[in-house]
Amino acid sequence: DVKVTQSSRYLVKRTGEKVFLECVQDMDHENMFWYRQDPGLGLRLIYFSYDVKMKEKGDIPEGYSVSREKKERFSLILESASTNQTSMYLCASSPMMTGGGYTFGSGTRLTVV
Amino acid sequence: ILNVEQSPQSLHVQEGDSTNFTCSFPSSNFYALHWYRWETAKSPEALFVMTLNGDEKKKGRISATLNTKEGYSYLYIKGSQPEDSATYLCAFSSGTYKYIFGTGTRLKVLA
Numbered sequence: 001d002v003k004v005t006q007s008s009r010y011l012v013k014r015t016g017e018k019v020f021l022e023c024v025q026d027m028d029h030e031n032m033f034w035y036r037q038d039p040g041l042g043l044r045l046i047y048f049s050y051d052v053k054m055k056e057k058g059d060i061p062e063g064y065s066v067s068r069e070k071k072e073r074f075s076l077i078l079e080s081a082s083t084n085q086t087s088m089y090l091c092a093s094s095p096m097m098t099g100g101g102y103t104f105g106s107g108t109r110l111t112v113v
Numbered sequence: 114i115l116n117v118e119q120s121p122q123s124l125h126v127q128e129g130d131s132t133n134f135t136c137s138f139p140s141s142n143f144y145a146l147h148w149y150r151w152e153t154a155k156s157p158e159a160l161f162v163m164t165l166n167g168d169e170k171k172k173g174r175i176s177a178t179l180n181t182k183e184g185y186s187y188l189y190i191k192g193s194q195p196e197d198s199a200t201y202l203c204a205f206s207s208g209t210y211k212y213i214f215g216t217g218t219r220l221k222v223l224a
Contacts, residue, residue: 004156009154031210035214040216041216042117042202042213042214042215042216042217043202043204043214044214045211045212048210050210056210058211090157101147101159101162102147102149102157102159102204102212103156103159104149104156104157104158105156106154106155106156107156
Protein backbone atom coordinates (compact mmCIF):
# COMPACT_ATOMS: atom_id res chain seq x y z
CA ASP A 1 0.00 0.00 0.00
CA VAL A 2 1.45 3.35 -1.05
CA LYS A 3 2.05 5.71 1.76
CA VAL A 4 2.73 9.26 2.73
CA THR A 5 3.69 9.29 6.37
CA GLN A 6 3.76 12.31 8.62
CA SER A 7 5.84 11.90 11.72
CA SER A 8 3.35 13.23 14.29
CA ARG A 9 -0.42 13.22 14.48
CA TYR A 10 -0.60 15.82 17.27
CA LEU A 11 2.04 18.31 18.35
CA VAL A 12 2.03 21.04 20.99
CA LYS A 13 4.82 23.61 20.89
CA ARG A 14 5.59 26.86 22.62
CA THR A 15 5.73 30.26 20.95
CA GLY A 16 9.21 30.93 19.63
CA GLU A 17 10.24 27.28 19.35
CA LYS A 18 11.70 25.92 16.14
CA VAL A 19 9.39 23.20 14.87
CA PHE A 20 10.07 20.45 12.34
CA LEU A 21 7.26 18.59 10.58
CA GLU A 22 8.47 15.55 8.69
CA CYS A 23 6.91 13.85 5.72
CA VAL A 24 8.11 10.67 4.01
CA GLN A 25 6.70 9.02 0.88
CA ASP A 26 7.51 5.57 -0.47
CA MET A 27 6.22 6.00 -4.02
CA ASP A 28 9.29 7.55 -5.65
CA HIS A 29 7.23 10.67 -6.43
CA GLU A 30 9.07 13.72 -7.72
CA ASN A 31 6.67 16.28 -6.28
CA MET A 32 5.91 16.94 -2.65
CA PHE A 33 3.71 19.60 -1.07
CA TRP A 34 2.91 21.13 2.30
CA TYR A 35 -0.59 22.53 2.90
CA ARG A 36 -2.36 23.90 5.91
CA GLN A 37 -6.06 23.56 6.62
CA ASP A 38 -7.94 26.08 8.73
CA PRO A 39 -11.67 26.23 9.50
CA GLY A 40 -13.62 27.96 6.73
CA LEU A 41 -10.65 28.03 4.38
CA GLY A 42 -9.59 25.61 1.69
CA LEU A 43 -6.27 23.86 1.78
CA ARG A 44 -3.62 26.51 1.28
CA LEU A 45 -0.25 25.71 -0.26
CA ILE A 46 2.75 26.67 1.84
CA TYR A 47 5.64 25.23 -0.19
CA PHE A 48 6.23 22.57 -2.76
CA SER A 49 9.23 20.74 -4.15
CA TYR A 50 9.59 19.16 -7.60
CA ASP A 51 13.01 17.61 -7.06
CA VAL A 52 15.66 17.05 -4.45
CA LYS A 53 16.96 20.37 -3.13
CA MET A 54 14.42 22.26 -5.26
CA LYS A 55 11.62 24.23 -3.66
CA GLU A 56 9.11 26.90 -4.55
CA LYS A 57 6.93 29.12 -2.43
CA GLY A 58 3.22 28.56 -2.41
CA ASP A 59 0.53 31.01 -1.37
CA ILE A 60 1.47 31.44 2.29
CA PRO A 61 5.21 30.80 2.78
CA GLU A 62 5.80 33.50 5.39
CA GLY A 63 7.13 32.08 8.63
CA TYR A 64 7.98 28.72 7.06
CA SER A 65 10.89 27.10 5.31
CA VAL A 66 11.37 23.64 3.84
CA SER A 67 14.08 21.10 3.24
CA ARG A 68 14.33 18.29 0.72
CA GLU A 69 17.65 16.54 0.97
CA LYS A 70 16.34 13.19 -0.21
CA LYS A 71 13.65 12.39 -2.72
CA GLU A 72 11.42 10.62 -0.22
CA ARG A 73 11.55 13.20 2.57
CA PHE A 74 10.13 16.73 2.70
CA SER A 75 10.38 18.70 5.91
CA LEU A 76 8.46 21.80 6.90
CA ILE A 77 10.21 24.11 9.36
CA LEU A 78 8.63 26.77 11.49
CA GLU A 79 11.61 28.93 12.36
CA SER A 80 9.93 30.58 15.34
CA ALA A 81 6.48 29.20 16.00
CA SER A 82 3.66 31.64 16.58
CA THR A 83 0.08 31.11 17.73
CA ASN A 84 -1.26 31.95 14.25
CA GLN A 85 0.53 28.86 12.97
CA THR A 86 -1.77 26.65 15.00
CA SER A 87 -3.35 24.56 12.26
CA MET A 88 -3.71 21.19 10.57
CA TYR A 89 -0.73 20.54 8.29
CA LEU A 90 -1.06 18.13 5.40
CA CYS A 91 1.76 16.73 3.32
CA ALA A 92 1.10 15.36 -0.17
CA SER A 93 3.04 13.87 -3.04
CA SER A 94 2.37 13.33 -6.73
CA PRO A 95 4.18 11.61 -9.59
CA MET A 96 3.91 14.48 -12.04
CA MET A 97 3.67 18.22 -11.98
CA THR A 98 0.18 18.59 -13.37
CA GLY A 99 -3.03 16.66 -13.27
CA GLY A 100 -1.70 13.66 -11.45
CA GLY A 101 -3.62 14.07 -8.25
CA TYR A 102 -2.16 13.82 -4.79
CA THR A 103 -1.53 11.15 -2.23
CA PHE A 104 -1.91 12.76 1.18
CA GLY A 105 -0.54 12.04 4.61
CA SER A 106 -2.96 11.88 7.51
CA GLY A 107 -2.03 15.31 8.81
CA THR A 108 -0.34 16.85 11.82
CA ARG A 109 -2.45 18.98 14.12
CA LEU A 110 -0.08 21.56 15.52
CA THR A 111 -1.00 23.73 18.48
CA VAL A 112 1.28 26.62 19.39
CA VAL A 113 0.75 27.92 22.92
CA ILE B 114 -8.01 35.50 -8.21
CA LEU B 115 -9.13 31.97 -8.90
CA ASN B 116 -11.81 30.74 -6.58
CA VAL B 117 -13.28 27.31 -5.98
CA GLU B 118 -16.51 27.16 -4.04
CA GLN B 119 -18.30 24.19 -2.57
CA SER B 120 -21.86 24.05 -1.37
CA PRO B 121 -23.35 23.34 0.98
CA GLN B 122 -20.71 23.81 3.66
CA SER B 123 -22.22 21.01 5.69
CA LEU B 124 -25.26 18.79 5.71
CA HIS B 125 -26.87 16.05 7.71
CA VAL B 126 -28.83 13.30 5.99
CA GLN B 127 -30.57 10.17 7.17
CA GLU B 128 -29.18 6.76 6.36
CA GLY B 129 -30.58 5.66 3.01
CA ASP B 130 -31.10 9.18 1.67
CA SER B 131 -29.42 10.22 -1.53
CA THR B 132 -27.58 13.50 -1.59
CA ASN B 133 -25.47 15.69 -3.80
CA PHE B 134 -23.12 18.62 -3.50
CA THR B 135 -21.60 21.16 -5.84
CA CYS B 136 -18.13 22.35 -6.71
CA SER B 137 -17.92 25.60 -8.71
CA PHE B 138 -14.67 26.54 -10.39
CA PRO B 139 -13.34 28.93 -13.05
CA SER B 140 -14.53 27.91 -16.51
CA SER B 141 -11.39 29.20 -18.20
CA ASN B 142 -8.00 27.46 -18.26
CA PHE B 143 -9.50 24.18 -17.10
CA TYR B 144 -7.18 21.17 -16.92
CA ALA B 145 -8.61 18.80 -14.32
CA LEU B 146 -10.98 18.59 -11.38
CA HIS B 147 -10.28 16.24 -8.48
CA TRP B 148 -12.62 14.98 -5.79
CA TYR B 149 -11.31 13.74 -2.45
CA ARG B 150 -12.97 12.21 0.58
CA TRP B 151 -11.44 13.13 3.94
CA GLU B 152 -12.54 11.12 6.94
CA THR B 153 -11.62 12.29 10.41
CA ALA B 154 -8.14 11.18 11.52
CA LYS B 155 -7.39 9.74 8.07
CA SER B 156 -5.68 10.93 4.91
CA PRO B 157 -7.76 12.56 2.19
CA GLU B 158 -8.50 9.82 -0.31
CA ALA B 159 -8.76 10.42 -4.05
CA LEU B 160 -12.22 9.66 -5.44
CA PHE B 161 -12.22 10.95 -9.01
CA VAL B 162 -10.08 12.80 -11.52
CA MET B 163 -12.21 14.48 -14.15
CA THR B 164 -10.80 16.07 -17.26
CA LEU B 165 -13.38 16.15 -20.08
CA ASN B 166 -16.53 18.19 -20.31
CA GLY B 167 -19.46 15.86 -19.81
CA ASP B 168 -17.37 13.32 -17.88
CA GLU B 169 -19.29 11.04 -15.56
CA LYS B 170 -17.44 8.86 -13.11
CA LYS B 171 -18.76 6.26 -10.71
CA LYS B 172 -17.33 4.38 -7.74
CA GLY B 173 -19.87 2.20 -5.97
CA ARG B 174 -22.67 4.45 -4.71
CA ILE B 175 -20.74 7.64 -5.44
CA SER B 176 -20.73 9.34 -8.81
CA ALA B 177 -19.64 12.68 -10.22
CA THR B 178 -20.36 14.79 -13.26
CA LEU B 179 -18.41 17.59 -14.87
CA ASN B 180 -19.43 20.69 -16.82
CA THR B 181 -16.32 22.64 -17.78
CA LYS B 182 -18.18 25.18 -19.92
CA GLU B 183 -20.20 26.48 -16.99
CA GLY B 184 -17.63 25.59 -14.35
CA TYR B 185 -19.26 23.11 -12.01
CA SER B 186 -19.10 19.52 -10.88
CA TYR B 187 -21.67 17.55 -8.90
CA LEU B 188 -20.92 14.72 -6.52
CA TYR B 189 -23.80 12.32 -5.85
CA ILE B 190 -24.13 9.73 -3.12
CA LYS B 191 -26.93 7.22 -3.53
CA GLY B 192 -28.36 5.57 -0.44
CA SER B 193 -26.04 7.28 2.07
CA GLN B 194 -24.49 5.15 4.79
CA PRO B 195 -22.87 6.24 8.07
CA GLU B 196 -19.47 5.32 6.65
CA ASP B 197 -19.97 8.01 3.99
CA SER B 198 -19.64 10.63 6.72
CA ALA B 199 -16.62 12.72 5.76
CA THR B 200 -15.54 16.03 4.29
CA TYR B 201 -15.63 16.01 0.50
CA LEU B 202 -13.06 18.27 -1.16
CA CYS B 203 -12.77 19.33 -4.76
CA ALA B 204 -9.57 20.70 -6.28
CA PHE B 205 -9.24 22.61 -9.55
CA SER B 206 -6.16 22.43 -11.73
CA SER B 207 -5.37 24.82 -14.59
CA GLY B 208 -2.39 22.72 -15.61
CA THR B 209 0.19 24.00 -13.17
CA TYR B 210 1.50 22.49 -9.95
CA LYS B 211 -0.96 24.62 -8.04
CA TYR B 212 -4.33 23.05 -7.27
CA ILE B 213 -6.99 25.34 -5.85
CA PHE B 214 -9.02 23.58 -3.20
CA GLY B 215 -12.56 24.34 -2.16
CA THR B 216 -13.42 24.61 1.53
CA GLY B 217 -15.16 21.27 1.44
CA THR B 218 -18.62 19.90 2.17
CA ARG B 219 -18.90 18.16 5.54
CA LEU B 220 -21.40 15.30 5.33
CA LYS B 221 -22.87 13.58 8.37
CA VAL B 222 -25.04 10.51 7.76
CA LEU B 223 -27.30 9.73 10.68
CA ALA B 224 -28.08 6.09 11.42
